[in-house]
Amino acid sequence: MTVADNSQTPVLEAKGISKTFPGVKALQDVSVSLRRGEVHALVGENGAGKSTLIKVLTGVYQLDAGQLLLHGNSVSFASPRAAQDAGISTIYQEVNLVPLQSGARNLYLGREPRTALGLIDFKRMNRDAKALLSDFNIDADPTVPVATLALGAQQMISVARAISLEASVVIMDEPTSSLESREVETLFRLIERLKADGVAIVYVSHRLDELYRICDQVTVLRDGRLVHSGPIADLPRQQLVATMLGRELLAQHSRSSSAVVQPPDAAKVAPVLVADSLNRRGLLHDVSVEIRPGEVVGLGGLLGAGRSETAKAILGAQILDSGHVSVGGSPVALGSPARSIAAGVVLLPEDRKADGILPNLSIKDNIVLAALPRLSKSGVFSDSAANKLVATFMQRLNIKAFGPSQKVGTLSGGNQQKVLLARWLCLEPRILMLDEPTRGIDVGAKAEVRRLIDELAEQGLGVLLISSETEELVDGSHRVLVLREGSIVDELDGHRLNEGDLVHAIAGTLGGETSA
Amino acid sequence: MSEATATGSRRSLDRDGATVFLQENGVYVALLLLVAYNAVFTRRWVTVDNIKLQLVLVAPILIVALGMALVIGTEGIDLSVGATMAISASVIGQLLDRGINSYVIVVAVLIAGMLVGSIAGTLVAFFEVQPIVATLALLVAGRGLAIVLQASNLSVSDPTISRFGIGKFLGIQAPFYDALVPVVIIALVVRRTVFGRRVVAIGDNVRASYLSGIPVRRTLVTVYMISGVLAAWAGLVVTARTSTNDPSTNGLYYELLAITAVVVGGTPLSGGRVRVIGTIAGALVMQLIASTLIFHGVSDAVSKIATAVIIILAVYAQRKRARS
Ligand SMILES: Nc1ncnc2c1ncn2[C@@H]1O[C@H](COP(=O)(O)OP(=O)(O)OP(=O)(O)O)[C@@H](O)[C@H]1O
Ligand SMILES: [Mg+2]
Numbered sequence: 001m002t003v004a005d006n007s008q009t010p011v012l013e014a015k016g017i018s019k020t021f022p023g024v025k026a027l028q029d030v031s032v033s034l035r036r037g038e039v040h041a042l043v044g045e046n047g048a049g050k051s052t053l054i055k056v057l058t059g060v061y062q063l064d065a066g067q068l069l070l071h072g073n074s075v076s077f078a079s080p081r082a083a084q085d086a087g088i089s090t091i092y093q094e095v096n097l098v099p100l101q102s103g104a105r106n107l108y109l110g111r112e113p114r115t116a117l118g119l120i121d122f123k124r125m126n127r128d129a130k131a132l133l134s135d136f137n138i139d140a141d142p143t144v145p146v147a148t149l150a151l152g153a154q155q156m157i158s159v160a161r162a163i164s165l166e167a168s169v170v171i172m173d174e175p176t177s178s179l180e181s182r183e184v185e186t187l188f189r190l191i192e193r194l195k196a197d198g199v200a201i202v203y204v205s206h207r208l209d210e211l212y213r214i215c216d217q218v219t220v221l222r223d224g225r226l227v228h229s230g231p232i233a234d235l236p237r238q239q240l241v242a243t244m245l246g247r248e249l250l251a252q253h254s255r256s257s258s259a260v261v262q263p264p265d266a267a268k269v270a271p272v273l274v275a276d277s278l279n280r281r282g283l284l285h286d287v288s289v290e291i292r293p294g295e296v297v298g299l300g301g302l303l304g305a306g307r308s309e310t311a312k313a314i315l316g317a318q319i320l321d322s323g324h325v326s327v328g329g330s331p332v333a334l335g336s337p338a339r340s341i342a343a344g345v346v347l348l349p350e351d352r353k354a355d356g357i358l359p360n361l362s363i364k365d366n367i368v369l370a371a372l373p374r375l376s377k378s379g380v381f382s383d384s385a386a387n388k389l390v391a392t393f394m395q396r397l398n399i400k401a402f403g404p405s406q407k408v409g410t411l412s413g414g415n416q417q418k419v420l421l422a423r424w425l426c427l428e429p430r431i432l433m434l435d436e437p438t439r440g441i442d443v444g445a446k447a448e449v450r451r452l453i454d455e456l457a458e459q460g461l462g463v464l465l466i467s468s469e470t471e472e473l474v475d476g477s478h479r480v481l482v483l484r485e486g487s488i489v490d491e492l493d494g495h496r497l498n499e500g501d502l503v504h505a506i507a508g509t510l511g512g513e514t515s516a
Numbered sequence: 517m518s519e520a521t522a523t524g525s526r527r528s529l530d531r532d533g534a535t536v537f538l539q540e541n542g543v544y545v546a547l548l549l550l551v552a553y554n555a556v557f558t559r560r561w562v563t564v565d566n567i568k569l570q571l572v573l574v575a576p577i578l579i580v581a582l583g584m585a586l587v588i589g590t591e592g593i594d595l596s597v598g599a600t601m602a603i604s605a606s607v608i609g610q611l612l613d614r615g616i617n618s619y620v621i622v623v624a625v626l627i628a629g630m631l632v633g634s635i636a637g638t639l640v641a642f643f644e645v646q647p648i649v650a651t652l653a654l655l656v657a658g659r660g661l662a663i664v665l666q667a668s669n670l671s672v673s674d675p676t677i678s679r680f681g682i683g684k685f686l687g688i689q690a691p692f693y694d695a696l697v698p699v700v701i702i703a704l705v706v707r708r709t710v711f712g713r714r715v716v717a718i719g720d721n722v723r724a725s726y727l728s729g730i731p732v733r734r735t736l737v738t739v740y741m742i743s744g745v746l747a748a749w750a751g752l753v754v755t756a757r758t759s760t761n762d763p764s765t766n767g768l769y770y771e772l773l774a775i776t777a778v779v780v781g782g783t784p785l786s787g788g789r790v791r792v793i794g795t796i797a798g799a800l801v802m803q804l805i806a807s808t809l810i811f812h813g814v815s816d817a818v819s820k821i822a823t824a825v826i827i828i829l830a831v832y833a834q835r836k837r838a839r840s
Contacts, residue, residue, distance in 0.1 A: 317727055341729035355727050358720040360788040369717055370728045372710045379709050423728065 009072045010035050011200040012057070012088065012169050017066035019049075019056055021410065023402030026052040029066075030226045032219050034169060034200035039191060041211045041232060042204045044221035044244055045442045046414025047400035050204050051093050053221070054173050057202075058083040058090045071168075081110075089167035091158045093174050093204075093413045093440070094353045095151065103142035103149070103157045104129035107164065136160050137186050151178040151351050152303050156186070163190055170194060171202040174413065176210060177440045178350070180303050180468040188214055206414070206442050207469075208237055220244055245444050269293060270329065272462045273345065273431045278313045278323035285487045287323075289314070291431060291462035296453065298477030299466045300506050306486040307466045308350050311433045314464070315347045316340040327430060341370060344430030348420055348437055350466070356420045359409030363401055364390045366408045367422045374427075393422035398448065414441040421449065425456070432456065433464040438472065450476065470499045470506075482506055539833060543781050543797045550804040558811050568688050574803040575691035576601075576757075578796060579750040580770050581777040582702045583743030585795045588778050589706075590739055591719045591787025592640060592647035597747035597774055599658025600632045601767025604751025608677065609667025609761035618676030625748050632658060633744020637737030655771065662763035672759045681756025694753045698746055703792045712790070715739060719787025769820075776823065777802050780830045802826070 010033035019027040027049045034040050042050050055061045057068065059077025068075050070086060077083040080090070097106045104125045105112075113121045113128065129142035138160055140153035149157070155178050162170055176184050191214055194201055203215055211218065211232060218235060220228040220243045228235070228243050235243070271290040278287040284306050291297050299307045312318035314325055317337045325332045327343045337347075349355035358366050368375055368386045375385050390404045397418040401411055408419055417440055424432060432453075438446045453463055453476070467473050473480050479493035482505045490505040554561040580597045587594040604625045611621045632654060639650035672678065683690040706712040714735045717725045726732045750770070755761045781798025783791045805826065809819040 315727070337727055338729040338731055347727065349724075349727060354721075354723060356724050358717055358724055358788070360720050361716065365713065365717070369713075369725070369730070372713055376710045379711060381708055381710050381713060 010069070011071060013069040013072075014053070014057060015067045015069070017053065017056055017068075018064045019052055019061060020064055023406070025224050027056065027221075027224045030221065030224070031066075032226075032229065034202060035217075036198040036200055037195050038217055039195060039201045039203050039215045041215035041218040042202055042221070043206075043211065043218060043240070045400075046418075046440075046445055047412040048221040048244075049224040050221060051173055051412060052224075054090065054092070054171050054202065054204070058088055058171065060092075084165065084167070087168040088171065089162045089165040089169070090171040091155075091162045091173060091175050093177075095154050095158060095178075097146045097154055097158060099147035099354075100145050102126075102144060103133075103140060103146050106146055106157055107132065107142065107161050109161075132164055133157075133160055136163065136190055138183075150303050152180055152183050155179055156183055159187060159190065163194065167199065169200045169202070173204045174206070174440055175203075176205055176207060177413075178436070181470075182302070184210070206440065206446070208240065208443065211240075212237070222246055241443055244442070272328055272460075273314070273464075274324075274326045275310075275314050276324040276326075278310065278325075279321045280309070280313070280319065280486075281321060283309050283318075283486050284313060284320070284323075285485075287313075287483070287486070287488055289464065289481065291464060293430075293460040293462055294457050295479075296457055296463040296465055296477045298473040298480035299464060299483060300470070300473050300480050300502055301483035302506060303468075304485075305483040305506075307483055308435050309486070310483065311347050311435055311464060311466060314340070314431075314433065315345060317347075341427070341429075344427075345433070346370070346424040346427060346429040346431070347433040348424055348435060350435040350439070352416055352420055352439075357408045357416050360407055362405045363394065363399065363408055363411070363419055364404040366419050367393060367426060370423055371426050389426050390422075393426055396452075397422055397425075398445065414445060417441050418445065421452075425452070429461065431462045431464065433466070435466045436468065437465070438467070438469075470502045474499050474502055484508055540782060542833065543794055543801060546780070546801050547797050547804070550801060550808065554804070554808055554811070558808065561811065568692075570800070570803055570807060572689045572691045573807070574799050575695035576750040576754050577770065577773045577777055577802060578695045578799040579698055579746050579753065580774040581781075581795050581799050582698050582792070583746035584771075584774040585778045585781070585783050585790050585792065586702070586706075586715055586739050587647070587743050588775070588783050588785060589715045589719045589787055589790035590736060591722070591785075592736070592739070593651065593775065593785075594633075594636060594740060594743045594747075595648065595651040595771045596632060596636055596654035596658055597743060597750075598767035598770040599655045599662065600629050600744055600747035601751030601754065601770055602659050602662035602763035603628055603632060603665070604748040605755050605761040605766040606662045606665035606667060606763045608672065608752065608755050609670065609763075610665055612672065612674055612677075612761075613667050613669065618674050621674075621677065622680075622752065625752050626745050629744040629746070629748025629751075630741050631744070632748075633741035634737060636744065637740030640740065641733040641736035659763065662766075666763050667761055670760050670762050672755055672761050677752070677756050678759060679756070680753055681758070691753050691757060694749070698749070699792070699796060702742075706790050706792055711735065711738065716788050716790060719789070721788075772827065773802055773823070776827045776830065780826065785831070 013033040015031050017027050017030045030053060042053065044050050052061065056063045059079050059082050075086065077086065107129050108125055113124045115121045126143055133140060133142055138156045140149055140156055146154050146157060155175065159175060175187060179187065191201060205211060215232045218230065218232040219226065222244065269292045272293045273291040275289040278284050287306065287310050289297065289310065299310060301307050309318055313320055313323065315337050316334050316339060320334055323334065325334060327345055332343045333339050364386060367390050372381065375382055394404060399418045400415050408416055411419065438449055441449065457463055465473065465476055474497055479491060480497060480502060481488050482490040482492065492501055492505060584594055584597065607625050607628050608621055611624060636651050636654055639645040640647050680690050680694060685693060714730050717730060718732055718735055722732060751766055754766050777798035778795050779785060780801055781791055781794030783789055783794060805822060806819055809822060
């Protein structure tokens with residue numbers, strides 16, 4: 001590949017950027033420069049300012065101070081559209097598709113192929129979309145409304161859209177947080193392709209492995225300030241984490257290898273949750289789950305294997321053809337989340353934007369939402385009790401905000417996740433179901449959440465843990481149930497609870513049996 | 517103040533202070549401007565009697581708007597309120613014809629309103645009909661029913677009923693108090709009760725609310741029932757004040773007036789927020805505009821057009837707000 005003579009000038013450069021929101025200096029004097037064919041990692045704790053920087057670069061927010069240079073020329077973008085037209089294409093942190101429109105519509109939004117009459121040429125659009133997705137090796141149906149697709153597939157459509165714009169800069173804000181490993185590989189291949197084409201890429205992720213695999217440069221933000229910028233190869237992992245957090249992170253223990261939390265003795269303790277033969281045509285076949293107090297049960301499987309559906313079914317938010325759920329020995333009527341929650345079963349949903357947060361309400365209102373009945377007497381709400389509860393959990397989960405009155409929609413993604421965790425933890429549930437609980441939360445907070453779950457398990461909470469990260473499942477669970485196409489096909493515990501066996505069990509390659 | 521969302525909240529994510537201030541407090545600015553204009557340009561406008569009169573005249577709109585604010589807080593809309601007022605008028609007429617006790621009539625009127633509201637609420641919550649469609653159907657059918665039920669005698673002379681419209685207390689006429697009571701109740705409901713928090717939660721993200729164990733359907737039905745009861749109450753106030761129970765005029769266009777008052781008052785049509793004080797100010801702005809135009813001899817038709825223009829402006833301001 002011939003290197004163009006302009007390879008010395010950065011494609012996009014930000015100089016001395018500052019951005020203040022009411023109550024918070026989100027960015028202070030931050031500079032970055034992106035070069036052709038380089039993948040630039042942007043890292044930092046939750047709320048460090050990564051997404052804000054991206055939004056300033058792409059015209060979502062106007063900068064308070066500083067300068068943007070595109071190919072050496074000073075520019076300013078009045079809107080995301082303007083940035084896109086100038087060749088900067090962005091995948092924002094929260095999936096940003098039109099939910100009721102098809103994947104094809106979303107892919108070609110604003111640049112639809114037209115017929116001779118000027119109408120949208122749906123036939124061609126669908127054909128093009130299919131060709132594009134298969135060229136990118138993306139497995140998603142572009143003809144159905146994107147809201148009906150799994151979160152991962154939606155994300156891949158955003159990726160396809162961003163890449164197909166043929167931009168000179170592609171920015172990805174936590175693109176992998178809702179992807180499973182197969183999709184991550186597809187994404188990485190696409191990134192290699194972009195690199196080879198000389199595109200400059202910004203890559204945000206809390207998964208450090210990924211950064212070391214595909215990034216060339218790294219910029220670290222802490223509390224809105226730039227604390228480090230340079231080749232990623234010069235910054236070993238431990239040091240990167242320390243730079244991010246401004247302190248050392250205590251070493252992690254894994255549950256299977258440490259004796260901190262013993263799995264409860266199956267013979268002695270009665271299960272707190274029994275889900276028996278959950279059935280739903282085409283989704284779940286005879287799925288049964290038992291969880292003992294103090295036990296963390298992992299749920300593994302590929303996308304569409306029925307993990308989230310199982311959790312939703314136990315919550316009563318998934319229509320079933322048959323099945324029973326009982327908590328602490330007493331049956332729970334299915335079909336009503338309210339009743340399941342009252343019985344002590346709660347679910348941290350996978351899609352926090354659609355199923356979790358109330359974006360325009362405050363942190364406080366979001367946290368107390370499910371606890372309203374217990375915070376009130378004969379329908380009248382007690383503000384002081386609520387304030388106390390909220391303060392406790394904001395501190396415990398280290399939620400970064402200017403106060404409990406900040407709107408959740410304006411929090412960083414990771415802090416939104418912590419608010420949702422707080423909503424459930426403050427109920428003191430008996431069964432906590434976590435669907436991708438560490439999605440989008442930083443390394444420090446991940447450790448914090450793990451500690452919290454351990455602590456609660458010790459106090460007798462039963463946990464159902466869903467994760468696409470095999471490491472998280474293996475380290476975090478006492479045993480793992482493996483789902484495939486809606487059926488439980490395997491159960492791993494003891495010596496079989498390791499990443500290798502789990503990967504095989506999930507993929508159905510039967511490696512688990514031979515390694516024993 | 518009486519808002520369900522917490523203090524310091526801002527609808528928009530990134531706009532300059534002046535724009536935010538205007539969007540949040542525009543209704544109070546408009547109210548001040550209207551008062552200032554009339555104080556200077558309208559002869560004998562700033563008199564104790566006139567101010568009392570305005571507070572009395574605004575009552576029916578305000579009563580209806582309070583219920584509307586709750587409905588809009590859930591991201592719904594209630595177009596049936598005007599028809600419910602008409603039904604209220606016919607029920608009064610029919611029962612008076614039959615010589616029923618006046619207090620029983622009052623209760624019957626409120627129950628009638630609750631019934632209409634529960635139909636709307638059931639259609640929206642259980643049959644998942646879009647609020648605008650469900651309540652539009654009731655708007656048409658409701659007024660039709662009211663006219664069918666129209667009493668033979670359209671003038672109301674019952675002293676007990678009349679007291680709700682022309683009675684006086686501390687020098688101010690009854691409608692002021694007829695509105696004051698629901699204002700206080702709704703403000704407390706929004707600010708202090710579990711129900712009030714659920715209303716805004718549903719308006720902000722109905723799916724998340726459902727998955728968090730909020731009884732979405734029950735809450736929605738209750739909201740429409742409250743709106744129906746308040747509309748029926750407003751119908752009674754109008755009947756009492758005008759001494760007529762004519763279902764073809766009672767409550768005509770009130771759905772539009774109430775929606776405008778709510779929206780002008782800063783409650784977003786996209787739900788998730790209920791502003792009670794803003795709604796009061798919104799209703800006052802509507803009333804003062806009407807009264808200013810009348811004082812200056814502008815015709816009724818023109819003042820209707822003015823109202824329409826305000827609706828468009830208020831909704832336009834909200835669109836800009838929602839986009840950010
Ligand atoms: N629109 C806004 N209004 C007010 N504050 C905001 C707004 N957007 C972001 N913030 C604040 O700015 C800070 C930086 O947020 P940002 O979203 O950039 O963090 P982040 O680094 O992307 O975090 P995460 O890893 O959790 O996604 C946070 O404290 C956040 O609360
Ligand atoms: Mg972010």
